[in-house]
Amino acid sequence: MDFRQRAGILAATTRGTAMTDVPPDAEARRAIPPVICYPTETLPPPPMDLYRTSLASTWHKGTVRVPPREAGTAEIPAGSFLRIKSVEGPQVGDLNLFNAADLQERFYSGKTRALHGSHVTAGDRLWSSFPYLRPLATIVQDTLGWYGIDAFGGAVHDVIGTRCDPYTGRLLGGGDYHHCCHSNLTRALADWMEVPPRTAEPLVHDVLNVFMCTGFTRDTGQYFMKASPVRPGDHLTFFAEVDLLAVLSACPGGDCGAEHSSDAAACHPLEMEVWTAEPPEGWTAPAVNPYDRSHGR
Template sequence: MPSDQPPVPAYTATPGSILHPDQAFYDKVANAKRTLVQEFTLPIRSGKAFSVPAGHILRISTPQGPQVGDLNLWNLHNPRERFWASRTRQLHASHISTYDRLWSCLPYLRPMATIIHDSLAGYGVDKWGGRCHDLLGTRCDPYVNHMLSGDSYDFHCHSNLVRAVQPYGLTEFDVHDVLNVFQVTGLDDQGRYFMEACPAQEGDAIEFFAEGDLLGALSTCPGGDLSVWGWGEGGDGEEGEGKTMLDVCRPLKVEVFKIDDVEVFKNWKQPESPAYKGAHGMRVPLGEKQA
């Protein structure tokens, strides 16, 4: 018989769990005196890669108002270890905020970054069920666009990220599912993915603490703040007073900070991968208890 009780989340953090980070520590990091070591403003419809040393803070902000960004992360020294959006979604939620962590793929499976500040944390759930900082969807790309519309366009987020990582020796095959920062999305009553206009205002920001040496890449989405959508089936690129997607595109700002007070890190160490030593059942290739 079906239960009248709502289902329990598959992964529930308990006290001391790696899923439940030391909030007091991350609050200290967020409030510690810091020194700017790198900054740039990313123009509309473009992408750029950058490094973030372990123990530093990555800040992404909206200097001119609402704009969605697509973020990829890799281990700076081993790009096979990269951000795993779907596992992060399972371990935390479909949309993430302060104290949630960005996890890496197998076989590494460890926090790559932890969110220490989110000026949009109070957005919550809107009347449509939308939430901010999306892990449900992924980057826009020219292949889906061409499949649905027949058009070819070279500055989708996927393409922006491909160009961004090329100077680091990475290729299109290294670009992966993203964290859509400042993006509000949800699922309707039929389970269909929807997007809403970005709620960020001038100066809104999200900050990440780098748990290891990271290579990041960010794209300023060509959909801008997503108040107009014009690719794929059902999109015409115009809304309201004749606005196009280009009209609602704005830059994003990226800053990297070093923490000045080393005492903050007194009890911190870089996360380690799970100590699984098995061989995936290779000695019993037909499956469990088949030997």
């Protein structure tokens, strides 16, 4: 029984009709073609040639090594590049991005998903939260871009999942696990801010699941994960559109081929490399969204 059938049963039970009450035009309703919610034809494309030319003239500014089941932070000046790299074995990472000068402006996975789709790759942008809604970063290189969408509907670098966390663990009957990605990100951000974890936690947000291979099952519509195709040397490289703070957790699920939020999976470190250069000629940081915030008042 797939999720549509279950939904129909639930609806029928709720309204007190028989479970076999299928309307005569059911197939016609299902056959209505979909419409893209946010057509992007008018969205200004990123200047990829400009970014790639700039990347070719960068110098290495520094590397942050993120230990397994922990998180780390890196600051990336506007006009520079962040490269997240697999270095020892297949490992996925959960990424938070902030405007380093204003942590209230942070990565908005839901709007990024609405504009670019469930998984992102080179040429896609990571958008910031309301009321700013502007590109925080643009993906310039993706060595897993070849993967595409597999036979199960899986793809790499998703903006679907939230992040593994101790609250859901408790909800599902587990014990307290403090090295899930939400907790890792919270500790790392708290250290960077020099505040207690409870002060930093509300700023931790839904992530870009770097290197993670995910999708939705076709029979139940459930979010799934499978072993990541990432290998040492693979990387995802971003152009920083504003001064960025990156917070990256090396997920306790390792390659997420079996489970997460446990000490059972084989885990490996990740690296965040910062590559800097003179800002590209002709490039300017994107302005915040021009909406006047009146909301009809």
